[in-house]
Amino acid sequence: MDTGTDLLIGIIIVVVMLLVGLGVGLAVGRRSSASRGGDGKGRDRRVDLAGGAQDLTPMTSADEDSGQETVVPPKPRVAIIVNPSKPDAAGLEATAGAVCRQEGWDAPIMFETEVEDPGCTMARQALEQQVDLVVAAGGDGTVRAVAEVLAGTGVPMGVVPMGTGNLLARNLDIVLGRPEWALRIALWGEDTAVDVAHAQIEPGGKDHAFMVMAGLGFDAAVMADTDSDLKSKVGWLAYLEAGSRKLVGTRTKVRVTVDGGEPFTEKIRSVVAGNCGKLQGGITLLPEAELDDGILDVIVIAPKNAVQWIGVAASVLGRNKRKGLHTEIHRCREIIIESEEEIEVQLDGDAVGSSTYLAMQVEEHALTMRTATRQQKRAIRAEGWPIPVG
Template identity: 25%
Template sequence: MVYIHFIVNPISGNGNHNIGKTELEKYFSKEKFKIEVDYSNHKKHAITLTKKAIENNPNCIVACGGDGTINEVASCLINTKIKLGIIPVGSGNGLASNLNIPKEIKKATEIIRNGNSQTIDVGQVNEHYFFSNMGIGIDAHIIKKYETYKKRTLIAYIKASVTSSFQFKPIQTVLAFNNQIINTNSFLLFISNSNEMGYGMSLTPKASLQDGWLDLVVVSKLNFINKLILGMYVLSNKVEKFKNAQHSLIQKMSIKIPNKINTDIQIDGEYYNIKTNKIDVSIIKNGLEIIMQ
């Protein structure tokens, strides 16, 4: 019998889903599957629930939520034999989209029942992990603003982006990667493991979860016109054509922010303020086994 443990965020996607034990039992027969369901109630609660579930040695732990919930569950499964499953019910659903996991519960549960899995790379930033992307430039400011809105929708994200483009001031950063040191005023400093960041948008459309590399995008201080041009390229998924963007493949990188004590950062679409101005980024190759088509 296959033991599957579900971690459900009941408010993901503004709570517009009915995922619970009763609903899930429709898709997993008692003859073949043992299922348990826990519900997260606040940020980082899914971490506690996942660690407790691991003690019971399930075959798979399924994150039912958005990229933030997936990050909390997956972070506990790195370099374990427990597979990660995903039922995407968040707003952006960037990682699930990259993995071609549909939002329809019937189709998503079918993928989980089939149990086909592969390993993917994992990004690490200090003591945190990321599976889609992280950033300390304007994207962190956008997420910080976005999280203040009552509803997480594409319109809210665009509103946060426009507001942030006027408010955010580039930060002095010293970047060390690929045997070079760059001192720049970063408007955008984005590191991605996947080819989508949510809502169908991408800064790194050629990124792969399984190539052993992280994709780095750095954009220095911009004038108003170039901010508008960058915004249009982001919406059309053509940032690689923006002449002011520097693209690199990295496996490790160090970032220093001389004029800061704490750092605003977004990790898989969630805002954090970390108590340091020194950041180390690296990749864990094949660090997570995940159920996919």
């Protein structure tokens, strides 16, 4: 294999890992396991480890001195919305029941997502039951759907990360690979107000929430063009195959309007807006992005050819904050991108089709997330959470 081929392969791997890394965890497991969807839309069941039905009526007890009954306040209730296609989903119901019992909560109400409904309907049903907490158990697609419904309601949201990427959980420092610990963080962690980003893919069109990143161009095209059969066989490596076909391409002329200012034109390969900045593998695409600052960080990527992608990779790995080689970052509350031709769009790793228009805004502190307390973080670092489940 000659040096030029080695260089091109190296570029492909770096670029796809940087720009499509978010799509790996956001899309792989969810789409490839469609046959394992829920057996009924919004199916709701209450876990009772003792085997009986749960009575939600406030309990009463007799006062020995006065002979009067006193009302015992009901235990707090949690609804858990789980993607059943995830490997850890099968044991979550029992784990959640045990954790809730140990932490003094009522038995959890379980909902399962479906292929055609990643969690929006289930989140609405959870709110109708006036629960104290809603937990999204799945990948970032499940998290995005639940967050879209909970935004602005004041009802706290927890996350049990079960995807491959789990990018929102990574940005919030929620423990990965330990569902029982993530559940305890959700039940008695601290409330953190975070921003919710919104996107419209046509003027005046439907509003779509996203929590991690959204954009158009190269990254969205790779996600849309990845072969599903290959993906089911080799997982995230299928994105490298798609990326190798998309890496060498032409730039698209777009008009960009930032915070209502004077529009400017740019030839781009990709534009990605982030509500937060971390990807997998310790890579930070947007070094100044914070989940609670009321600001969108938007990177414009504009290499002319395959060799210039090396500069893009160097800029990202070097954490250039504003201007890098063939990259530029804008910080804003709203951005509108209008293209001369239709190009692919993605929201949190989901390809949503092609468009000539993408508008994105940020809604500051719209969602309350449960995050780990300092005490919980210490226990996680020490792997010393003392209470086993079961």
